[in-house]
Amino acid sequence: MSNINNDTNLGMIRKAKLEDLETIVKFNYNLAKETEDKELNLEILSNGVKAMIEDSSKGQYYVYEVNDRVVGQIMFTYEWSDWRNGMFLWVQSVYVDSEYRKKGIYKKLYHNVKNICDNNDGIAGIRLYVEKENINAKATYESLGMSECNYNMYEYEK
Numbered sequence: 001m002s003n004i005n006n007d008t009n010l011g012m013i014r015k016a017k018l019e020d021l022e023t024i025v026k027f028n029y030n031l032a033k034e035t036e037d038k039e040l041n042l043e044i045l046s047n048g049v050k051a052m053i054e055d056s057s058k059g060q061y062y063v064y065e066v067n068d069r070v071v072g073q074i075m076f077t078y079e080w081s082d083w084r085n086g087m088f089l090w091v092q093s094v095y096v097d098s099e100y101r102k103k104g105i106y107k108k109l110y111h112n113v114k115n116i117c118d119n120n121d122g123i124a125g126i127r128l129y130v131e132k133e134n135i136n137a138k139a140t141y142e143s144l145g146m147s148e149c150n151y152n153m154y155e156y157e158k
Helices: 018-036 042-054 105-118 135-143
Strands: 012-015 060-066 069-081 086-096 123-128
Touching: 012 105, 018 042, 018 060, 018 069, 018 086, 042 060, 060 105, 069 105, 069 123, 086 105, 105 123
Parallel strands: 086 123
Antiparallel strands: 012 060, 060 069, 069 086
């Protein structure tokens, strides 16, 4: 078992770079497997992550680094709201390496996105979706000041 630095205060958040592609793809693959028991197509996933890193108009990835190692990530995309005349940031692809969970890394990543929101008058808020049965995630989001909406989500996937 590896000796892990428990002081995540030494970590830093930064925008993802192409050099992070392999790690982000691995984290997204693990996320789908752990939360939905889905096996993602690695080529499609890799191309999708690369497209976003190269084109921030699609969204943005931020990573959390400890000792020059990416151990967590958060991504957001954009949704225009005509009702609010502003953009919502949709938080997605949140993942923290299993060795670094329960150390406040997600909280720091979320607060980074919240600061982006709070410091930009063109951003109306933050949204995310969560699996209905994921009680732990719901409790985490509520502890950060988020509240459950009155909407159910539907999708068409081709």
